[in-house]
Amino acid sequence: MPLRQSASVLALAHIFLSVSAAHAQDEGVAERNGSDGIVVIGERVGVGNLRASAVVTTDDIEDRPLGADITQSLQRVPGVQVSTGDARGGTFSFELYMRGLNKEQVGLSLDGIPTGDARFNGGSPPQRFIESSNISRIEVSQSAGDIGSPSRFALGGFVNFISADPYYDTGATIEAGFGDNDFYRGYVRLDTGEIAPGLTSYLSYSHQENDIWAGPRARSSRRDHVEFKAVKDFDDGGFIKLRAAYNDQRDNDFNIITLGEFEADPRNDRATDEISGIPAIDVDYGGALGGTREDFLVYLNTRFMMTDTASFSLNPYFQSLRGESFRYQDRQRRLAGGDPRAVTGYNDLGGAIRPGVVTTRDSNAFGGPADMRVTPRDTDRYGLTGEVRLEDVIAGNTIRIGGWWETTTSSETRNFYPILNSAESIDYNRGDLAFVEYDRESRIETAMLYAQDSIEVIPDVLRLDAGLTWFNIRYRARSPLEYRTLVGFSQDSGINPKIGIGFRPAEGIEVFGGYAQNFAGIPEDAFLGSNAAINPGDLDPIETENFDIGIRYSNETIALVLQGFHTRLKNNIGIIPRTTTGIDPDEIVRGNVATQAANIDGTKSSGIEATAILDFDFVDFYLSYAYQDAKHDDPPVGSAERAALASVGVIGGARVRDIPEHSVFGQVSVEPVEGLRLQGTGRYISDRVGGHILFPNSFAEIGTEEIPGYTVFGAVASYDFGDTGPFQELRFQLNVDNVFDKEYIGAVSSATATLPEFGLFSGPDVRTLDRYFIGAPRTFTASLRARF
Secondary structure (H helix, E strand, O other), X not given: OOHHHHHHHHHHXXXXXXXXXXXXXXXXXXXXXXXXXXXXXXXXXXXXXXXXXXXXXXXXXHOOOOOOOHHHHHHHOOOEEEEOOEOOEOOOOOEEEEOOEEOOOOEEEEOOEEOOOOOOOOOOOHHHHOOHHHEEEEEEEOOOOOOOOOOOOOOOOEXXXXXXXXXXXXXEEEEEEEEOOOEEEEEEEEEOOOOEOOEEEEEEEEEEEEEOOOOOOOOEEEEEEEEEEEEEEOOOOOEEEEEEEEEEEEEEOOOOEOHHHHHHOOOOOOOEOOOOOOHHHXXXXXXXXXXXXXXXXXXXXXXXXXXXOEEEEEEEEEEEEEEEEEEEEOOEEEEOOOOOOOOOEEOOOOEEEOOOEEEEOOOOOOOOOOEEEEEEEEEEEEEEEEEEEEEOOOOOEEEEEEEEEEEEEEEEEEEEEEEOOOOOOOOEOOOOOOEEEEEEEEEEEEEEEEEEEEEXXXXXXXXXEEEEEEEEEEEEEEOOOOEOOOEEEEEXXXXXXXXXXXXXXXXXXXXXXXXXXXXXXOOOHHHHOOOOOOOHHHOOOEEEEEEEEEEEEEOOOEEEEEEEEEEEEEEEEEEEEOOOOOOOHHHHHOOOOOEEEEEEEEEEEEXXXXXXXXXXXXXXXXXXXXXXXXXXXXXXXXXXXXXXHHHOOOOOOOEOOOOOOEEEEEEEEEOOOOOEEEEEEEEEEOOEEEEEEEOOOOOOEEXXXXXXXXXXXXXXXXXXXXXXXXXXXXXXXEEEEOOOOOOOEEEEOOOOOOOOOHHHHOOOOOOOOOOEEEOOOOEEEEEEEEEO
16 A cells, blocks of 8 residues: 555544544443553562552653654663754664663653654654654663563663553544754644443644754655554453554755764754755755655554463554665766666676676766765565463463564665756756665565463562563565665574562562573664675674663652662674775765675673652652663774774774763753643753764774763743633643754764774874764744643
């Protein structure tokens, strides 16, 4: 089904249910609150779990501007670090870390359905399937000990976004938002109420747009988002839930810069705001930096009760991505012979033999030759999760047996089209395809089985969770414009144990600890981010070992937790240039170089996390702190292992990039009068490593580049008017992010993180490789919500 028809299909489904509601509305039925219930204070710090965990509540989500990127709400969780280029979100500039691991090493799901690869290019970050106003809670497991998590990326933690259920009463919810940088958002949600006993549904639509603050004349972001959900609850506790989400997004995101450029002008990401007509300048034109994408996800969540103590679930899903990214090039490329895809043969090593690429370049000339590089990326994922749950078949035991199966097919093509008239615009003719650099396809089939027995050794005092997981991943990849070989092989994880133990010595006190082994195989980047044929013997699968220990205390008004962790990651994989000889650094930044995948020796992350929550009638406090010591392995100088690290841009023994030793999040909220809520927040990130500086060709270790820490503050004021005229729950909210307009580096880009520093050719202290995203300035956002 074409993605552009998906929204129409969802709308028709909702119209049908709405018409039915007129005949089946059951008066006097209690209103469902659109969530899974109230989260008590202990649940927010993971009470009852035998691992480090936390819950981000609906109220926490609503502290952000309505419609803001849902991942920003994770900032409060200790050990989790999120950065986006704009105060309300970002795509290319989105970076997420958890306990020293990055967004491609953390499991992400929506209602237990895996959202897949979190890369910007070719991946599907979870926020594309999420309207923040339709999320009831976020469950965060900083530990990797969660049995049944459907992800090949959950090496050290997991994040599950839980969507709100429909209301039981008929009505509509509207939201509007306005703010700096011409921000506008409109949202409407229609609830049918109870159509038939236990059957409810809603349909929502939102549109938002804004200018990119660093280049408002050339760059903007626009998003249209549709969601549909229908729920059928059964009297025995079972249910069927159907949810679908469609997202159509186009944006120009933020550019990456060097530390020197930041220090010289901390509010400039070096992307220009106007066409100059000179290609050497316009390679950084912001209007040619971005992409478009359409995402569609549909799935079922089910639970069927076989007896009062036995149930099973089946959860099928399908997701598709159709998108492309684009980037201006200060030269024109055309494959000789007139066929942009021509391959004349293959050499003895299997590499493609192609006609020469004719390059025309006069970068400093007004109206000089230029290309638009367009990279289409398509992905389809379909799969199924399922579980049988048996309680007290053996007294005091809860047994879970389940599995996950998924097939992912992906393609990526890099096309070059001549700019029609570079003196006037960036327009190009899609009918004049001059050169296709590569055309890659992959198919990955994942199977996972798991089993767990949760044993109440001493009821309400001592519990043991003992589980096992097993993965098998089958890979197929081809890239006929680069190599002849059809790559095909499989990897088996073996048995990975997961053990957790919890002890309650007294009322309100929990001591917990656990151990888990995890397996991720080889990421898609090794196929769709490299134009070297993959030899199965060249890459070992990524694996981790995780240890947790902690103590919690909670009562009706106070929750405290202190926990420690250690994560050992083995066989990490990075993407590097196949050669650095004679390469223009700009070619690396723009991704126009041959690359290969290689193993990185590994990392070790250890740390301490603490959270304190005090919740009183008129004031509440939230404080979280994390200490993280994340370092790469330190093999001996001169060893083959250390040379392998250097070849992927890593200095042995150095700290992992962008992971601060110390981070703090604090929040204070007061309600001086009924309906009025005032809130202040603060976030501190200490100094961190921005880059490992190695000399090209020789990969000689120069040292690490430190980027400065920062502290930013936010303020929120909201007023609930209650029922006013035809409206219910009328609420106005004002958010001010970065109140004191702090200038800071927000994140290290994953795009160039493992590359050597070419600027060293010009002098020992010269840095030319772009690595960093700048943080957002002070930003005002006003939001309004009402139901009727």
